[in-house]
Amino acid sequence: MTQRNGEPPAVSLTGAEKTFGDVRAVAGLDLTVARGETVALLGLPRTLGFARAGGTPIGAGKSTAISLLLGLNEPDAGRVELFGGPPRRAVRAGRVGAMLQETRPVPRVTVRELVAFVAGRHPAPLTAARALEPAGVPEPAGRRVDRLSGGQLQRVRFAVALAGDPDLLVLDEPTAALDVAARQEFWAALRGRARHGRTVLFCTHHLEEADAHADRIVVVDRGRVVADGTGEELRRRVGGGVVSFDLAEGGGEGLELLPGVRAVEVRGGRARLRTDDSDATVLAPAERGAIRRLEVAPASLDDAFLALTSPDVRPLETV
Amino acid sequence: MRNVLDYLRLEVRRTLRDPGFVLGGVAIPMLMYLLFTHIGEQGGGAWRIASMVGMAAYGAVGSALNTGGGVAEDRATGWLRQLRVTPMTPRQVVVGRTLTGSVTVLPAIVAVLAAGGLAGGVRLTAGVGVPPGRSPWGRAAVALLLWLGSVPFTLLGLGNGYRLTPQATGVANMLCNLGLAVLGGLWFPVALFPGWLRSLAAYTPTHRFAELGVAVADGRAPAWGAVAVLGLWLAVFGSYAVLSYRRTGRTV
Numbered sequence: 406m407t408q409r410n411g412e413p414p415a416v417s418l419t420g421a422e423k424t425f426g427d428v429r430a431v432a433g434l435d436l437t438v439a440r441g442e443t444v445a446l447l448g449l450p451r452t453l454g455f456a457r458a459g460g461t462p463i464g465a466g467k468s469t470a471i472s473l474l475l476g477l478n479e480p481d482a483g484r485v486e487l488f489g490g491p492p493r494r495a496v497r498a499g500r501v502g503a504m505l506q507e508t509r510p511v512p513r514v515t516v517r518e519l520v521a522f523v524a525g526r527h528p529a530p531l532t533a534a535r536a537l538e539p540a541g542v543p544e545p546a547g548r549r550v551d552r553l554s555g556g557q558l559q560r561v562r563f564a565v566a567l568a569g570d571p572d573l574l575v576l577d578e579p580t581a582a583l584d585v586a587a588r589q590e591f592w593a594a595l596r597g598r599a600r601h602g603r604t605v606l607f608c609t610h611h612l613e614e615a616d617a618h619a620d621r622i623v624v625v626d627r628g629r630v631v632a633d634g635t636g637e638e639l640r641r642r643v644g645g646g647v648v649s650f651d652l653a654e655g656g657g658e659g660l661e662l663l664p665g666v667r668a669v670e671v672r673g674g675r676a677r678l679r680t681d682d683s684d685a686t687v688l689a690p691a692e693r694g695a696i697r698r699l700e701v702a703p704a705s706l707d708d709a710f711l712a713l714t715s716p717d718v719r720p721l722e723t724v
Numbered sequence: 725m726r727n728v729l730d731y732l733r734l735e736v737r738r739t740l741r742d743p744g745f746v747l748g749g750v751a752i753p754m755l756m757y758l759l760f761t762h763i764g765e766q767g768g769g770a771w772r773i774a775s776m777v778g779m780a781a782y783g784a785v786g787s788a789l790n791t792g793g794g795v796a797e798d799r800a801t802g803w804l805r806q807l808r809v810t811p812m813t814p815r816q817v818v819v820g821r822t823l824t825g826s827v828t829v830l831p832a833i834v835a836v837l838a839a840g841g842l843a844g845g846v847r848l849t850a851g852v853g854v855p856p857g858r859s860p861w862g863r864a865a866v867a868l869l870l871w872l873g874s875v876p877f878t879l880l881g882l883g884n885g886y887r888l889t890p891q892a893t894g895v896a897n898m899l900c901n902l903g904l905a906v907l908g909g910l911w912f913p914v915a916l917f918p919g920w921l922r923s924l925a926a927y928t929p930t931h932r933f934a935e936l937g938v939a940v941a942d943g944r945a946p947a948w949g950a951v952a953v954l955g956l957w958l959a960v961f962g963s964y965a966v967l968s969y970r971r972t973g974r975t976v
Contacts, residue, residue: 475808508801511738511801523810526810526811
C-alpha cells in the first residue's frame with residue numbers, strides 16, 4: 406500500500422455504507438488500492454451468502470462496493486474516491502474501465518462496433534483490434550454480440566473494459582463462464598496491463614484465482630472487510646490445521662467434542678477435522694486407538710477463507 | 725458532440741437491425757395504406773391524401789414509440805449501466821436517444837409517402853401558396869412536418885421506456901399506438917365517428933399530427949389549433965419523459 410510521491414491512491418473507500426431496503430449491502434467498508442497494485446476482492450458468491458443467512462439476501466457486498474466505487478450508486482455514508490476525486494470525475498476523464506456483472510449482451514451490435522464505440526469515448530484508447538487481441542476474441546469481430554457463446558461474450562466484456570486503455574480496471578467476476586484455457590489467456594493479458602502500471606481491482610469467489618493473480622487479497626463478508634493481506638498472510642492468520650484419518654467402526658461419534666475442533670466432515674469412512682490445535686485434536690482419539698492413516702496438514706486458503714467469513718456458522722456434517 | 729453523434733449512429737444501426745422495427749414501423753403502415761386505399765373505393769381524392777398522410781403518421785408514431793422500447797431493453801440488458809462507466813454524460817445519452825427517435829421515424833414517413841406517389845397516384849401541391857403540380861416539393865413539405873410533429877411521440881415512448889420493464893413498455897407502446905391511431909382518425913376518417921367521439925378526436929395528438937400533414941398536402945397553412953394542441957401534448961409528454969427518467973433512468 407505504498408503511495409508514490411504522496412499521490413492519492415487509485416481507489417479509496419472510507420467507512421462506506423449502502424443500504425437497499427432492509428439490507429445493509431455495504432456496512433462500513435474501508436478499502437485502499439494503491440496505483441499499480443492488483444487487488445482481489447474476495448467474498449462468498451451471492452447465492453451461497455443467501456443460503457448461509459437462512460434465506461435472507463446477504464451477499465458479501467462485492468458488487469455493491471464495485472457500483473459505489475464506479476459512481477453508479479452514491480454511498481449513504483462514508484467517502485468514496487478514485488484518484489483523489491469523486492468517482493464520476495475519474496470516469497468522465499476516461500481513467501476507468503469496467504467489466505460489470507449481471508449485464509446481458511447488447512442486442513443487435515457487432516463486436517467491433519461495440520468495442521470501437523467505447524474506445525472512441527476515451528481520450529487515448531487502444532485500437533479496437535488491440536483491445537480485442539489480449540481478450541483473445543477469435544474470429545467473430547464482425548459477429549453480433551447477442552449471438553456469441555457465454556465465454557466469447559465474457560471476452561468481449563473484457564475488451565470493452567480494456568478499450569479505453571484506462572488507468573484503473575475494475576472487473577466483477579471476470580472469469581465467470583471462461584474455460585480453463587481462456588482463463589489462462591485472460592490472466593496473462595491482465596498481468597500485461599499490470600506491468601504497464603495499470604491498477605486492477607477484481608472481484609472473485611475463487612480462492613485460487615485471488616491467491617495466484619493478486620498482490621493482495623481483501624476478504625469481504627456481509628459488507629465489511631474481514632481480512633486484508635497476501636494469501637500467505639491470510640493462511641498464517643487463521644493458523645491451525647486439518648486433521649484427517651480413517652474411522653474405526655462407529656468411530657464418528659463425538660468428533661466435534663474433541664479439543665480444538667472447529668468443524669467436522671465425514672465422508673466415505675474418513676474424518677476431516679478443521680482444528681485450532683492439531684496436536685490436541687490428534688491425541689485423544691489416538692489414545693483410544695480409534696484412528697488409522699492419520700494425516701495432519703496446515704490450513705489451506707479455503708480453510709482460512711471459511712474461518713474468516715463464518716465465525717458463527719459451522720459447516721454441516723456430511724455423512 | 726462527437727459522443728452524441730457516435731452514439732446516435734450506433735443506436736440508429738441497432739434500430740434498423742430490429743426486424744420488429746422494420747416490420748411494424750415501415751412495412752405494416754405501407755401495406756395498410758395500400759390495402760385501405762385500394763379495397764373499396766371509399767371517399768374521393770381528399771380521403772386518398774388523408775389516408776396517405778394518416779398512415780405515414782401512424783408509421784411515424786409507431787417508430788417514435790419504438791425508441792422507448794429500445795430504452796427499456798437497454799436498461800434491462802445493462803447497456804445503459806455500461807454507458808455510465810464511459811466518459812459519456814447522462815445528458816448526452818438522453819439527447820442521443822431522442823435524436824435516434826427522430827431519425828428512425830423517417831423510413832416510415834418516406835415509405836408511405838413514396839407508396840402514395842407510386843401506387844396511390846396521390847399528387848400533391850407544392851405547399852402553401854404555390855401552384856399545384858410540383859409534387860416532389862409538396863411531398864417533402866409533408867415529410868418535414870410529419871418529422872417535426874413526431875417529437876411528442878418519441879418523448880411519450882421514452883417516458884414509458886424509462887419507467888417500465890421491456891415487456892410492459894411493449895404493451896404500453898402498442899396500446900398508445902393503436903389507441904391514438906384509431907382515436908385520432910389515422911386509420912378511418914374522423915367523419916365516420918359519432919359526434920361525441922369526433923369532438924374527442926380533435927384533442928388527440930395523433931389527429932392534430934396528421935392535420936399538420938394534410939393541411940400542407942392540400943396547400944394550406946396548418947391551423948393554429950393543430951399547432952397549439954400538439955404543442956400542449958409536447959409539453960405533457962416531455963414532462964412525462966423527464967419524470968420517468970428522474971425516477972429510474974439515473975439509477976440504472
